[in-house]
Amino acid sequence: MTLPVVIIAAVARNGAIGLADGLPWRLPGDLAHFKAETMGKPVVMGRRTFASLGRPLPGRSLVVVSRDRALALPAGTVAAASLDEALERAEAIAVASGAREVMVAGGAEIYRAAMARADVLRLTEVDLAPQADALFPPIDPAIWRETSRVPGTRGPRDEAGFTFVEHARAPERARASDPA
Numbered sequence: 175m176t177l178p179v180v181i182i183a184a185v186a187r188n189g190a191i192g193l194a195d196g197l198p199w200r201l202p203g204d205l206a207h208f209k210a211e212t213m214g215k216p217v218v219m220g221r222r223t224f225a226s227l228g229r230p231l232p233g234r235s236l237v238v239v240s241r242d243r244a245l246a247l248p249a250g251t252v253a254a255a256s257l258d259e260a261l262e263r264a265e266a267i268a269v270a271s272g273a274r275e276v277m278v279a280g281g282a283e284i285y286r287a288a289m290a291r292a293d294v295l296r297l298t299e300v301d302l303a304p305q306a307d308a309l310f311p312p313i314d315p316a317i318w319r320e321t322s323r324v325p326g327t328r329g330p331r332d333e334a335g336f337t338f339v340e341h342a343r344a345p346e347r348a349r350a351s352d353p354a
């Protein structure tokens with residue numbers, strides 16, 4: 175991989191990211207942020223997260239990770255049998271389309287696997303601690319450095335406040351795909 179791999183996620187104070195195959199909050203302001211951050215870029219996601227969306231995302235090429243090699247997907251969406259294959263496919267799409275980042279959009283199983291492969295964590299810290307069955311993995315302070323923190327603008331339909339926080343991999347902690 176030569177392009178940056180960016181994990182994008184909304185994470186509550188207790189690490190919650192999902193409940194019953196959906197999001198445990200209603201935050202249109204963060205959905206708008208997700209759309210802006212992913213537009214025009216390839217987006218890698220797990221089969222369960224794709225199923226929860228139920229449709230392709232306009233303006234973005236989705237690479238769906240599944241062990242099911244017979245998985246049927248809509249046009250414009252590609253399948254990958256492993257995270258490695260998904261990142262390779264996503265990078266090829268990015269190079270062909272001029273995108274500068276490969277985005278990884280969850281869910282919990284994919285985030286856990288992608289932490290070692292990511293360069294950037296582009297997180298929305300959600301000011302809630304809801305019940306959840308899907309959690310974001312721990313962020314190791316020996317590996318990740320906070321590089322920006324910007325308060326989000328809470329709209330009338332947002333259930334809670336939120337903050338956009340970015341972490342970058344410490345330069346001495348090369349990602350897993352890089353040669354030693």
Ligand SMILES: NC(=O)c1ccc[n+]([C@@H]2O[C@H](COP(=O)([O-])OP(=O)(O)OC[C@H]3O[C@@H](n4cnc5c(N)ncnc54)[C@H](OP(=O)(O)O)[C@@H]3O)[C@@H](O)[C@H]2O)c1
Pocket residue numbers: 182183184185190191192193194195196197219220221222223224226239240241242254255256257279280281282283284285287308
């Ligand atoms: N808050 C957020 O930002 C955010 C973002 C995304 C998702 N979510 C939430 O997260 C939850 C879903 O997370 P999840 O962990 O249940 O599911 P997931 O990570 O979306 O998808 C898991 C599926 O991906 C495939 N997979 C995972 N690792 C693989 C590997 N190494 N090789 C091949 N295939 C692999 C498998 O598909 P098969 O079973 O088909 O083999 C597996 O069942 C939902 O509640 C969703 O709403 C939250």
